[in-house]
Amino acid sequence: MxxxxxxxxxxxxxxxxxxDISVKMSTGVYGLLGPNGAGKTTMIKIMADVLRxxxxxxxxxxxxxxxxxxxxxxxxxxxxxxxxFYSNFTGGDYLKYSAALKGMGKLYTxxxxxxxxxxxxxxxxxxxxxxxYSGGMKRRLGIAQALLDNxxxxxLDEPTAGLDPLERVKFRNIISAYSKDRLVLLSTHIVSxxxxxxxxxxxxxxxxxxxMNTSEEYIKMAQNCVWLAKMSAEELVEYQNNAxxxxxxxxxxxxxxxxxxxxxxxxxxxxxxxxxxxxYLYIFDYLPEKARR
Numbered sequence: 001m002x003x004x005x006x007x008x009x010x011x012x013x014x015x016x017x018x019x020d021i022s023v024k025m026s027t028g029v030y031g032l033l034g035p036n037g038a039g040k041t042t043m044i045k046i047m048a049d050v051l052r053x054x055x056x057x058x059x060x061x062x063x064x065x066x067x068x069x070x071x072x073x074x075x076x077x078x079x080x081x082x083x084x085f086y087s088n089f090t091g092g093d094y095l096k097y098s099a100a101l102k103g104m105g106k107l108y109t110x111x112x113x114x115x116x117x118x119x120x121x122x123x124x125x126x127x128x129x130x131x132x133y134s135g136g137m138k139r140r141l142g143i144a145q146a147l148l149d150n151x152x153x154x155x156l157d158e159p160t161a162g163l164d165p166l167e168r169v170k171f172r173n174i175i176s177a178y179s180k181d182r183l184v185l186l187s188t189h190i191v192s193x194x195x196x197x198x199x200x201x202x203x204x205x206x207x208x209x210x211x212m213n214t215s216e217e218y219i220k221m222a223q224n225c226v227w228l229a230k231m232s233a234e235e236l237v238e239y240q241n242n243a244x245x246x247x248x249x250x251x252x253x254x255x256x257x258x259x260x261x262x263x264x265x266x267x268x269x270x271x272x273x274x275x276x277x278x279x280y281l282y283i284f285d286y287l288p289e290k291a292r293r
Contacts (some may be wrong), residue, residue, distance in 0.1 A: 001061060001152060002026050003183060008056035010042050017042045019207040020056070029179045031194025032187040034204035035284060040187040041081060041157055043204070047185065048078040048155050077151035079142045081158040085130035091141050092126035098145045116144040120174055136167035143174055154184045160193050172197055191277045203283055210283065219274050222282040227259045227269040244286045246278050260286050
């Protein structure tokens with residue numbers, strides 16, 4: 001299975017939100033990383049056939065998704081950034097209603113809801129009204145909805161927004177478990193959401209896919225550009241205004257500062273291994289825009 005963007009653009013009046021996106025995706029987990037306002041949500045809404053592009057097209061196994069229409073949409077599971085529930089719906093009501101909209105049979109729906117509720121950890125909560133759910137529970141209910149009819153393509157928009165670290169880990173585990181034989185696109189600005197589960201990661205900015213690499217390939221980009229330096233809190237306050245810093249740890253009154261720089265920032269700075277988060281900052285905060293083109 002292959003999903004291909006061909007010169008996809010999207011304009012809102014005179015603003016070009018997406019600019020000639022051309023990428024290929026197949027089975028596996030794909031991360032879509034970028035700062036807020038990069039165009040990630042617009043891209044995935046077009047991929048989910050919720051929005052139409054201004055120019056270009058998307059091909060599913062060589063066929064335009066707008067020509068095959070409902071046949072394509074039946075293959076897509078979509079979890080939007082904001083999930084809405086009817087106030088009187090229980091979790092079970094919401095999943096049954098979603099299954100009815102997807103045209104699923106009653107017996108299959110019953111069995112599928114039981115299976116998914118167990119896997120997302122909501123088997124004891126389906127009779128509770130959705131408005132009583134925590135943020136993490138709502139997200140897990142949303143992923144169960146997106147997986148109801150066993151879609152080939154799973155599209156997730158900022159799925160861990162507002163979740164605590166433990167809930168984020170649970171959510172990533174669920175995605176990993178269900179990624180076999182599917183194309184999963186996970187859009188986020190949280191690097192750790194995709195660092196260990198995505199086979200390929202797209203870096204997006206100003207409506208353009210700047211890079212599409214594996215985590216290992218990205219880490220090589222900044223392998224000589226990450227330094228550990230020690231300074232006082234007062235020195236850090238002044239230094240941080242003109243530097244890219246990925247982390248600070250206070251140790252016995254001294255600040256251990258993780259600095260992104262192609263040059264050695266201090267005489268006593270020590271080079272250290274880069275991480276995907278370092279690379280994210282290197283690309284979007286350190287490199288000048290002309291170097292990202």
